[in-house]
Amino acid sequence: MLSIADLVVRYPKTDENALDHVNLTFKKGEFVCVLGKSGAGKSTFIRTINRLQLATAGQITWEGTNLTNLSEAKMRRVRSDMVMIFQHFNLIPRMTVLQNTLTGSFGKRPPYKNILGLFSEQEQKRALDALKEVGLEKHVHKRVEALSGGQKQRVGIARALLQDPKILLGDEPVASLDPTTSRKIFELLKRIHEERELLSIINIHDVNLAKEFATRIVAFRDGQLIFDGMPNEVDDHIFAEVYQ
Numbered sequence: 001m002l003s004i005a006d007l008v009v010r011y012p013k014t015d016e017n018a019l020d021h022v023n024l025t026f027k028k029g030e031f032v033c034v035l036g037k038s039g040a041g042k043s044t045f046i047r048t049i050n051r052l053q054l055a056t057a058g059q060i061t062w063e064g065t066n067l068t069n070l071s072e073a074k075m076r077r078v079r080s081d082m083v084m085i086f087q088h089f090n091l092i093p094r095m096t097v098l099q100n101t102l103t104g105s106f107g108k109r110p111p112y113k114n115i116l117g118l119f120s121e122q123e124q125k126r127a128l129d130a131l132k133e134v135g136l137e138k139h140v141h142k143r144v145e146a147l148s149g150g151q152k153q154r155v156g157i158a159r160a161l162l163q164d165p166k167i168l169l170g171d172e173p174v175a176s177l178d179p180t181t182s183r184k185i186f187e188l189l190k191r192i193h194e195e196r197e198l199l200s201i202i203n204i205h206d207v208n209l210a211k212e213f214a215t216r217i218v219a220f221r222d223g224q225l226i227f228d229g230m231p232n233e234v235d236d237h238i239f240a241e242v243y244q
């Protein structure tokens, strides 16, 4: 269980809280889409969960461990339960699909092996299996810079799978993709989510995609949680409240 209690984030030299006393609890198996207009706090929320962004006040607890005051060393271990997929993919353009995917196992290996780029046969097999799972088995040795946006996001997802996560975080993972590709990426995420029984929390601008795929929707406005409910509860009234 992931529990967020009275979470406040305020960036330095700003007068407003980017997240303002947010309380939420998420369970394994939930596919949560996070809505809100630009600047509402979606990205801050996702990044604070895996401590890419520090909380100003409040607590985030994952399976009984309070993440907000954990040492960096202990946080590294916890962070390997969480993966993040990004709007701009965060891949290394000149490296191949396979090499990029293999970097997903970095968190679980001794650092010297990462520096030397040594991967066992078993690690390579896991990477190839992940690439098959996301439908990229024919592109394994291509450089990622030669791929389409949708294919790049599939590499991002394969890399995430290698970490064997429990929580999948998405910071607008389809915002750079066309509608058809976005839907395919969401279908893939949902399939993986169900097969691996993850907790998925994904920021998204496309309300229709959110309503179609989410099991739960939360929405922010000006850093405050203003909606937490089922996808079919997001009616015109809620839509107007979120995006006005």
Ligand SMILES: Nc1ncnc2c1ncn2[C@@H]1O[C@H](COP(=O)(O)OP(=O)(O)OP(=O)(O)O)[C@@H](O)[C@H]1O
Pocket: 011, 012, 014, 018, 036, 037, 038, 039, 040, 041, 042, 043, 044, 045
């Ligand atoms: N590094 C930063 N320094 C100062 N203020 C920031 C920083 N990052 C975000 N903010 C502010 O915090 C608030 C929330 O931003 P955030 O990026 O979380 O919103 P968002 O909902 O993800 O927006 P978008 O949909 O445009 O990505 C905004 O007012 C933003 O200007």
